[in-house]
Amino acid sequence: MPKVYSYQEVAEHNGPENCWIIIDDKVYDVSQFKDEHPGGDEIIMDLGGQDATDSFVDIGHSDEALKLLKTLYIGDVDKTSEPVVVKKAATSESQSQGSATLVMILAVVMLGVAYYLLNE
Numbered sequence: 001m002p003k004v005y006s007y008q009e010v011a012e013h014n015g016p017e018n019c020w021i022i023i024d025d026k027v028y029d030v031s032q033f034k035d036e037h038p039g040g041d042e043i044i045m046d047l048g049g050q051d052a053t054d055s056f057v058d059i060g061h062s063d064e065a066l067k068l069l070k071t072l073y074i075g076d077v078d079k080t081s082e083p084v085v086v087k088k089a090a091t092s093e094s095q096s097q098g099s100a101t102l103v104m105i106l107a108v109v110m111l112g113v114a115y116y117l118l119n120e
C-alpha cells in the first residue's frame with residue numbers, strides 16, 4: 001500500500017531542504033533532485049508543496065523525465081483532504097494586493113471630490 005498524504009502535509013514540505021510536489025495526485029520528493037533539474041531548481045522550488053501537474057505537462061517533458069519522476073515517488077495525495085494554498089514569503093501577489101488597496105483608497109477619495117463638486 002502506498003503512503004497517503006493530505007494536501008496540508010504536502011504543503012508543509014515547501015522549503016529548500018524539504019520539497020515535495022504533486023503530479024497527477026502522486027507525491028514526489030524533489031528535495032535532492034531539484035538541484036539537478038535541467039530546467040533549474042527555482043522553477044521547482046516555486047511549486048514546492050503544491051500541485052505541479054499543469055506546469056509539468058505544459059513543458060512536454062520527455063519519457064526520460066517521466067522515468068526519473070518515478071524514482072522520486074513517495075506516495076499518493078489524499079484527495080478527500082482539504083486543498084491548501086501554499087503561502088510564499090514576499091511574492092508579487094502580496095505586492096499587487098498592496099496596490100489594489102491603494103486603488104481602492106484613490107477611488108474613494110475621487111468619489112468624495114466628485115460628491116463635493118456636485119453639491120457646490
Ligand code: HEM
Pocket residue numbers: 028030033037038039040043044047052055056059060061062063064065066068069072
Ligand atoms: C519531479 C518533477 C520533474 C522532473 C523529474 C523533471 C525532469 C526534467 C528533465 C529530465 C528535463 C530535460 C528535458 C526532458 O527530458 O524533458 C527537464 C526540463 C525542463 N523542466 Fe522539468 N522536471 C520536473 C518538474 C518540472 C516542473 C514542475 C517544471 C515547471 C514548470 C519543469 C520545467 C522544466 C523546463 C522549463 C525544462 C526545460 C529546460 C531546458 O531545456 O531549457 N520541470 N525536466
